[in-house]
Amino acid sequence: MYFGVDYYPEHWPEERWTLDARMMREAGMNIVRLAEFAWVKMEPELGVYDFSWLDRAIEVLASEGIQIILGTPTAAAPKWLMDLHPDMYPVDVYGLKKGFGTRRHYCPNHAVYIEHSKRIARKMAEHYADNPHVVAWQVDNEFGGPCYCQSDLREFRKWLNRKYDTIEALNREWGTIFWSQTYRHFDEIDLPAYSSSDGFSQNAGAGDLSTPHNHNPGMLLDYHRFFTDATVAYQKAQIDEIRAYTALPITHNLMGHASDLDYFKLGKDLDFICWDNYPNNMWGKASPSSASMAHDLMRGIKEQNFWMMEQQSGPCGWQHMGDTPEPGQLRLWTYQALAHGAEAMVYFRWRACTVGIEQYWHGILDHDGIGRRRYREIKQLGAELAGLNDVFVDSQNVSPIAVIKSYDNYWSHRQQPHNRKFSYGMLLNAYYDAIADQHINLDVTSVETDFAKYKMVMMPAFNLMTAEISAKCEAYVAGGGALLITFRSGTKTWNNQMSTLTVPGHFREMAGVELEEFDSINFGRTVKVKAEFGEGTAAIWADVLNSNGAEVLATYDSHYYAGQPAVTVNRYGEGHVYYVGCDLDAVALGELMKLVAQREGLVPLLREPVSGVEIIAKTKDGQPFWVLLNYTNEGKRFEIPGDHVSLLDGSSVGGLITLAPYGVMVIRQQ
């Protein structure tokens, strides 16, 4: 298994490299990522290349048995390059140029920047093609969301022309008759940037809006699609350059839940997925389940195991810092990643830097280069993981349920969230938690997945629909699958128009319900819900349903629609469709999903839920094993079924067990 760090030899005197490499080896490290921001050092002037320092760094690391991932440096173009064409800088939605001083200061649609990117990727690939120590490549660093410059405008028009072929088709799909927006030619189309109605927002107070939000919904959605395609093409241009010289695997480091780009599309050209995880950062702390869900999504991008390319290893932040990882947390986060499908672990970063905007972003070593508590913990972990080499690499997760994430739906909801408190991302999280808390494992994947693998597929608030997706859902349910949908499912067309079908649109027949009306819940009001599984409240949305034969699982218990169905289940063919017409508080949603799990024969891994503890079921070569994780700083005592052996220390594990604070167990049934 690869175990290592992100290392920046260019930040330190060469005399130090030997000690760094030795300390890495002593901590059990065997891989290092290099060079992804070192463009100016590799090409100090246009066409003048210097890889000698990098060659020496690689030799020093290799002499300690450490292998290399090389990153192309295109996320940090040198000033000399930007000065050649200042229009390569990105432009924000307000038309302001984002200048030099940090990184990601380019537009991926700029033809000249693309050429320079290809050139540096090619030069690196050519130089390192035969270097035996390089084992993988990373393209760029953390691609991000839209730019609004003139290159984008040119390319957007071409993209639209390709997509719609005729301007009439575009006018129809965007509904440009509204407010006289009709276009005569593709060249009349501008960018969906700051419009005259922006600044006047009907959405003040909502946290999950993209900008601009006052625009033609079809155009806004297409702009996100276009920008994803542009980024995919930009990435591919570099992949092709590297591929001309080497067959080594190529990746790009993703950002978990970040959703400005469609990661399913970005992932298609990559050999493997990797991602960057900072659970305690300057903005707050990710809940353990949010990090678990992000890992599951990363596994779902290609439906294969992934690498951690940057795993937090110290307190971090730019202007201010998040909490320092407590003793045991680095190990816990490492096993959490491995449990969810990581099979290589690279920590960010080796040593905190003394300069630059990230001088507070701590790594394993502090600024003085001395290995203290965090280094000792990583070293211990390195030794422990060496013994588990065969366990995690090529292991598989076993999940009976899939949560479907759709970036198109994400963008549509983010632009117009229906209710100011609604967030598609948070709704997916809520369903994920309601299942995961019962110790039932999940996959998070795209609507393109093979539904037949799952006992249940959840598509919360999947509002943009097509006849093809509808047919896929129907076939799955008719064949015995369980499908869960919610309020706002099936309300729109794929290009973001409101559907004229009676809600829930394409899902209506399957779900056996139709909407009489709905209640968007605002200003602190709540709606009561009652059911055999308990009572609860809705605080965002309540669909008032008419059942066309669906069984009613919950009804409303307040407001003028008291007594009408809130949650239903319908038999369709051999399977079931659950319709959850409202948001529910976490307790009620947990109870509902317990009932759903029971009805669908989804068996939890533990008899009783243990809060703060996660259990992940995996297999390796057909042999099942479990990873147990305690996310709390107190010991947890609970019973596990069966007799197991610990893969960490060979001890017998069974019956009533104690999982230490931030403790981890990896066990196999005997």
Ligand code: GLA
């Ligand atoms: C990202 C980047 C890294 C580093 C860290 C910390 O994940 O990929 O280069 O900047 O954030 O900010």
